Amino acid sequence: MNNPASVADTWWSNGIIYQIYPLTFADGNGDGVGDLQGIIDRLDYLNDGNPDSDTSLHVDALWLSPINASPMVDNGYDVSDYYTICPTFGTCEDFDRLLQAAHDRGVRIIMDLVVNHTSDEHSWFKESATGRDNPKADWYLWQEPAEGGEVPNNWQSYFGGTGWTYCKSRGQFYFHTFNENQPDLNWQNPEVRQAIYDVIRYWLDRGVDGFRLDASSAYSKDPDFRDNPLKYGASDPNRYDNYHHLYNKNLPENHRIIQQMRSILDEYQGDGQSPADGHRLLIGETFIDNRLFDSVTFHGVNDDELHLPLNFEFPLSPWYPGHLQRDIEKQERLTPGWGWPCYFLDNHDLPRHLSRWIKCSLCVDPLAIGKAAAALLLTVRGTPILYYGQELGMVDHEEIPPERIRDRAVVVNEGDAPPPRDGARTPMQWDNSPQAGFSFGKDVEPWLPVNPNYSSLNVEKALADPNSILNFYQQLIRIRQQSSALRRGSWRSLVNYPHEHLVYLRETSAETVLVAINFSYEKPFEVDYPLNRDDWRVLLSTDYESGKVIDLADTLKPFEVSILQKDQPYSMP
Ligand code: GLC
Numbered sequence: 001m002n003n004p005a006s007v008a009d010t011w012w013s014n015g016i017i018y019q020i021y022p023l024t025f026a027d028g029n030g031d032g033v034g035d036l037q038g039i040i041d042r043l044d045y046l047n048d049g050n051p052d053s054d055t056s057l058h059v060d061a062l063w064l065s066p067i068n069a070s071p072m073v074d075n076g077y078d079v080s081d082y083y084t085i086c087p088t089f090g091t092c093e094d095f096d097r098l099l100q101a102a103h104d105r106g107v108r109i110i111m112d113l114v115v116n117h118t119s120d121e122h123s124w125f126k127e128s129a130t131g132r133d134n135p136k137a138d139w140y141l142w143q144e145p146a147e148g149g150e151v152p153n154n155w156q157s158y159f160g161g162t163g164w165t166y167c168k169s170r171g172q173f174y175f176h177t178f179n180e181n182q183p184d185l186n187w188q189n190p191e192v193r194q195a196i197y198d199v200i201r202y203w204l205d206r207g208v209d210g211f212r213l214d215a216s217s218a219y220s221k222d223p224d225f226r227d228n229p230l231k232y233g234a235s236d237p238n239r240y241d242n243y244h245h246l247y248n249k250n251l252p253e254n255h256r257i258i259q260q261m262r263s264i265l266d267e268y269q270g271d272g273q274s275p276a277d278g279h280r281l282l283i284g285e286t287f288i289d290n291r292l293f294d295s296v297t298f299h300g301v302n303d304d305e306l307h308l309p310l311n312f313e314f315p316l317s318p319w320y321p322g323h324l325q326r327d328i329e330k331q332e333r334l335t336p337g338w339g340w341p342c343y344f345l346d347n348h349d350l351p352r353h354l355s356r357w358i359k360c361s362l363c364v365d366p367l368a369i370g371k372a373a374a375a376l377l378l379t380v381r382g383t384p385i386l387y388y389g390q391e392l393g394m395v396d397h398e399e400i401p402p403e404r405i406r407d408r409a410v411v412v413n414e415g416d417a418p419p420p421r422d423g424a425r426t427p428m429q430w431d432n433s434p435q436a437g438f439s440f441g442k443d444v445e446p447w448l449p450v451n452p453n454y455s456s457l458n459v460e461k462a463l464a465d466p467n468s469i470l471n472f473y474q475q476l477i478r479i480r481q482q483s484s485a486l487r488r489g490s491w492r493s494l495v496n497y498p499h500e501h502l503v504y505l506r507e508t509s510a511e512t513v514l515v516a517i518n519f520s521y522e523k524p525f526e527v528d529y530p531l532n533r534d535d536w537r538v539l540l541s542t543d544y545e546s547g548k549v550i551d552l553a554d555t556l557k558p559f560e561v562s563i564l565q566k567d568q569p570y571s572m573p
Helices: 036-041 092-104 123-128 190-206 252-267 292-299 321-334 353-360 366-379 459-464 469-482 484-488
Strands: 017-020 061-064 081-085 108-113 164-167 172-175 210-213 281-284 342-344 383-387 490-493 501-507 512-518 536-541 561-566
Touching (some): 036 092, 092 190, 190 252, 210 252, 252 292, 292 321, 321 490, 353 366, 366 383, 366 469, 366 561, 469 484, 484 501
Parallel strands (some): 017 383, 210 281
Antiparallel strands (some): 164 172, 490 501, 501 512, 512 561
């Protein structure tokens, strides 16, 4: 089992990360599209540097979805120049100002590094595509057509259809895990590796505090380009999900690449560039058929790969305590002793958790689910990642007119492709002025339409409402910062087969925190706590006043969340 004491006491294992989708977070120049100036203008909301203020969320790091130059086919996840900032968002100097302003508040900046592929407009690809004999001829995955001019093998694109696109100038196909405008780099080629490692050093030298590696389990491919096996019982050979991605994802060599990246980051530890402790962070999108078993291997065998592999089983779990507890237990059992878990509920690729869970549960009370979900995310053992607007209880915009859809990477490949992700990417809801305060531009349309619920759900309103989801997040973050058991304590469930509720402890040698969450929307739940009953102080509860000392009640009220504390280690009665 995990030994939390062995995990280094780093800012990222103690902290909370907040993901910003820059296109829709805040528009600082009034052109209808989010930008770096907008983020700078809103930094006080994220963390104003004053631990006592109650208008701020007090997060510790910002992960920015991609801001490098891009033709925006996949809205930044198709980079055409790793060394510049996309003019849509501003300039390199704007980025430096953001970095400085964030660091002044003790907030770190994590960049999204998209290097499984580039844009087809990247100069590397343009050169590579000119013919078979140029200095970059082998920088991408080029293959001869199969007999009859067919595609070289059965590898599919995650966005739908074959993963191979024909290029006339070379008379060959190139492979793309995603859209045809996103050709995969050839990571077998040492020059490619070097070029990407140079990019990493460039941004570290500029002061960024880490990276979230996009599609980080798809870098290496089988050098012989063998066919992937079709899954047992699957009949349609044109569906990505019908294959075991044995030869184009999660190859052993992928771990070598991540080790190399990690060793570069390690060179920068404590170099004094970042605030306080200079530890640089490596997060990775380890989405391998949604299997935690595979994703935890990206911690490395000796703490030499990712600090935080992203765990997709948790967000993709149904709103059911048994499933969620099983995911937490799995994460607890599988994370190596030196490793540290990481949890999220939302990101820019998934429908927002409230939209997902309200649809599949009988409860239609977003306030209740929103608070229960927040409590869970912020009290399990691991680094929580929040996705912008989640703290308000933002839900998907489900009626974006087809002509306003921006997720072109997916839409162009209709059929088996996953649905467009725009619903979860709409503008941040700041207030109830036109465009939800996202943009001050009068005659411009925001990049995506604002969710019509913005007049009732926005930051300004939520800050003034003691009962809001935002207020609950703020309080959760505050108690987390004050309780070392909540940040670093071990995790232990007090129920083995949870049907309606979760009850668990977070424990250190000096403190115990008990978290009880009732998932039932209609009935109180009888709890048989195997616990000493007296002297629990309420840290935060939907039903009891904070600070009150209570005897544990026998029942949890419908949707009750109670987080209780004792200043001593817990021993069974
Ligand atoms: C990752 C990103 C997603 C993007 C894809 C291709 O999965 O999260 O948004 O479309 O990679 O870069």
